[in-house]
Amino acid sequence: MNLGNKGEKTRAEIISCAKQLFYQRGYEATSFSDIVDATGLYRGNIYHYFKTKDDILQAVIAQHLVEFRALLSEWDSRHADPKSSLLAFVDMITGRRQDLVEYGCPVGTLNAELGKDRRDLQLAARALFDLFRDWLRMRFLELGKADAADALALHLLGRAQGIAMIAHVYQDTALLQREIQQLDAWIGQL
Amino acid sequence: MNLGNKGEKTRAEIISCAKQLFYQRGYEATSFSDIVDATGLYRGNIYHYFKTKDDILQAVIAQHLVEFRALLSEWDSRHADPKSSLLAFVDMITGRRQDLVEYGCPVGTLNAELGKDRRDLQLAARALFDLFRDWLRMRFLELGKADAADALALHLLGRAQGIAMIAHVYQDTALLQREIQQLDAWIGQL
DNA sequence: CCAATTATTGGACGATCGTCCAACTATGTC
C-alpha cells in the first residue's frame, strides 16, 4: 500500500497557499489560477487532491481549526486563572494587529463573505466562531458567570470583531490598540 | 434641449436594483446579468447610463449617502438632546434587525468585501462610515466629551458593527436585541 | 522486478464574466 507521504506534503502546501490567498484576497476573489500560480503546481494536480474549489476552502477551514485549537490549548497550559486566559485572547488581537488592519479578521471576514450567498459554506466557517465561543464560555463559567457565560462569550467576540472591522476599514492600528485597552479594562473589572 | 426626465427614472431604477443586489449578494457576487434581469432592461441600455460596474457601485454608494443623510437630519429635527439622538442611532439597528441578521450591515459588509482587494472602491465606501462617524462625534461633543468625541464615535460604530456581524453569523435576532440593550445602557450612563 | 496504486503533466472544455457597439426608436428644439 502507498503511504502517500509525498502526497500529504503537496496537499498541505495547497492548503497553506490557499489559506493565505483566501485571507488576503477573499474566497471568491481568489481564482483557481491564483492557487495554481501560488503553489507552482499544475491545475490537474491540484484537482487530484481536491475535487472542487469549495473542497479546498473546507480544508482551509479545517486547517484553521487545527491551528486555533493548538493556540487555545497553549493558553490553557500557560494560564491558570480565567482572567489571564481572557487577556491572552485579547492579546492575540494586539499581536496580529498588522494583519488585522490590512486584511481584517480571518474568521470574521470569511464568515461575512460566505454569509451573503454561500450559506452552506458559511456554516462550515461558523465552526471557527464556535471554537472561540465555547472556549470563552468556559472561561466565563470559571469566573462564576454561570447564567451569562455564553452571552458574555458572544459579547466579547462581538467586541473583538467590531474593533477588527473598524481598524481594518480605517487602517488604523492606534485605534485598535486603544480599543483593546478598553477590552482589557472590561475584563479586569469583571 | 432634452430634460432627460425619462432617463433619470431609468437611472434611478438601475441604482435601486443594484443597491439591493449588492447588499443581499455582495458586490462581486452580483453579475452584470443579475442587474439586467432585476431591472428588466437590456445590457446596452444600462451601459448607456454607467460605463462600468464599478460606476454603478459608486452611484449606489452615493444613493446610500443620500438616504443616510436624510435619516440623520430627520433624527436631528426630532431629537433635541444628544442622548436621544444616540439612542435613535441604536434604535435603527433594532428596527432593521431582520435585514441585519439575514444580510449583515450594508455599510460594514460592503467595506469588508472591498477592503480585501478593491481598496480604491473601499475608499468610496468608507464615506458611509465617515458620515455616521462625524454625526456621532457631534453628539458626543454636545455631551461634553470634548477630547474623546471621535474615539467615542468610533467605539460606538465598532460596537454596532460587532453586534451586527455576530448576529448575522449566528442568524440570531435575540442576541442582537440583548446586545442593543447593553448599548442603550452604555449611552444612558455616559 | 512486477503490478498496482498514487502523483504529475499539460491542455481542453463549456459557461459566464464585464465590456462594447452599430442599428434603431423616441423625444424635444428651432
Added chain:
DNA sequence: GACATAGTTGGACGATCGTCCAATAATTGG
C-alpha cells in the same frame, strides 16, 4: 417637420472562470 440628442434594442467580443481528463511518471507493496 427636419434635426440633434437621448434612450433602447439585441447581440457579439475576448478574457477568465471552475472543472475535467487522457497520457505519463513516480512510488510502493508483494
